[in-house]
Amino acid sequence: MPTISQTPGKPNRLGEATRAKIIDAAIAVLAENGFADFTMQAVASRADVVYGNLTHHYPSRDKLIEAMLEAILERYGARFDAFAASLDNTDASQVRKLVTWLIDDSVDPETAPVFLELWAMSTHNPMVADGLAALYDGAVESCMRSLGVLPQSPKARRLRDTLYLLGTVLEGSSSIFYNRTRSGEIYEGFRREAIEILVTVLEQRLAEAKDETP
Structure with missing residues (x-):
C-alpha cells in the first residue's frame, strides 16, 4: 500500500482533516448519546474512521475529551x-440585547445539549470543570x-457579580427548559x-460601574 510522504516542517493536512472530522464526530456523539455513552468506538463509527486511526x-x-x-470552548x-x-456601548438598548441573546442561546439546540453534557461531565472531570470555569470567566x-x-475597575465589582448571576440563570434555564415537554x-x-x-439589575450595576464620582 503506498504511503503519503510529508515534507519536513510541512503540516500534515490529511491528519488535520482527520482530527477535525473526529472532533466533529465526538461533539455529535456527546450531544446525542450523553457522556455516559461517550465511547471511542461510537466516535470512530460516527467519524467513519477505523478504530486504530482514531487511537493514532x-x-x-x-x-479525545x-x-x-478545547474545540468546543474555542x-x-x-x-x-x-x-x-457587535454591541455598541453607546446604545441604551445594549444590555437588553445582551441578556436576550444569552437567554435564547441557553436553549439553542446547537449549543444546549453539548453544554448540558459538559456540565454533567464536570462533576467527575476536573479538566472539564476548569475549562467551563475559564469559559465563563472569559x-x-x-x-x-x-x-x-x-x-x-473597583466600581465594576457588582456588575461582574451580577453577570455571574446571569450565568447561573442561563445554565438553569438550559437544565429546566431544553428537554421539557409542553413548556x-x-x-x-x-x-x-x-x-x-436581569436587564433592570444589570442597567443599574452598569450605571454604578460608570459613575465618575469618587
Missing part, C-alpha cells in the same frame, strides 16, 4: 466574542468590555420575566 490521533478517551473540550468563545463585539470579562467597563407557555413566561428583571 487520540490514544485515550481522556485525550481534552481535544473535544468555537463557542469565538461565537460569543463576535456577538459581544465571557464575563468580554461582557464587561462590550458594555464599556474595564473588568479590573411553551411556561418558558415564555420565564423568558419574559428573566429579561425584564
